[in-house]
Amino acid sequence: MAILDSKGRLFGKFNLLDVGAIFVILLVVISIFFFPGTTGSVAQVNSKTVPIEVDLVVRGLNVRDPQRLVDKDFRKGGKTKVIIRNQPYGEIAIKSVQELPRTLSVPQPDGSLKELPDPRKNNFSTDMLLTLEGKANLTDGGPVLGNSKVKIGMPFELEGFNYNFNATVIDIRLP
Structure with missing residues (x-):
């Protein structure tokens, strides 16, 4: 079984664009909660x-x-x-x-x-x-x-x- 098929799916099950979008969302959520930035005016x-x-x-x-x-x-x-x-x-x-x-x-x-x-x-x-x-x-x-x-x-x-x-x-x- 190939890692990437002709339709752009990983292992024939996951779309490569969907996996990338989920990865970006996870990075944003993690950065908000773990690195909130400076506070104060x-x-x-x-x-x-x-x-x-x-x-x-x-x-x-x-x-x-x-x-x-x-x-x-x-x-x-x-x-x-x-x-x-x-x-x-x-x-x-x-x-x-x-x-x-x-x-x-x-x-x-x-x-x-x-x-x-x-x-x-x-x-x-x-x-x-x-x-x-x-x-x-x-x-x-x-x-x-x-x-x-x-x-x-x-x-x-x-x-x-x-x-x-x-x-x-x-x-x-x-x-």
């Missing part, structure tokens, strides 16, 4: 990892009991999930939380303005100052969390078990 090529602290301000968060939210979900040493520019970053540690007092600008008889505590008791709106800490890649363009550069003024979306709201970056510290 191009922005992280010339960077080093440094600790970062990001201050966020939350304005007008409508919540029934803000103290319970701070005590239960934003306690010091806790974690929250962060979404930056619609890209999930992951969890980041909460360094501190400070509730900001609600004030009103009240005109005075002499024409000046004075900041006084808001006397309304049925106000379900609160302001907070959050400090988050984590690790960022420091590039020439600034710190990068995940694949997003962190800049003052950009929104962060914070998500947890029973909350999802936006905050704005007001300060970045690289200690």
Whole structure:
């Protein structure tokens, strides 16, 4: 029996082109699983990892009991999930939380303005100052969390078990 017959079949059973195609597919599958290549984004090529602290301000968060939210979900040493520019970053540690007092600008008889505590008791709106800490890649363009550069003024979306709201970056510290 000949190895290759007149119709191009190996041992009279397998077509030579089919055997070649199966061989190429096997090589591709093996190369994908055993040699996946490099990972990471191009922005992280010339960077080093440094600790970062990001201050966020939350304005007008409508919540029934803000103290319970701070005590239960934003306690010091806790974690929250962060979404930056619609890209999930992951969890980041909460360094501190400070509730900001609600004030009103009240005109005075002499024409000046004075900041006084808001006397309304049925106000379900609160302001907070959050400090988050984590690790960022420091590039020439600034710190990068995940694949997003962190800049003052950009929104962060914070998500947890029973909350999802936006905050704005007001300060970045690289200690």
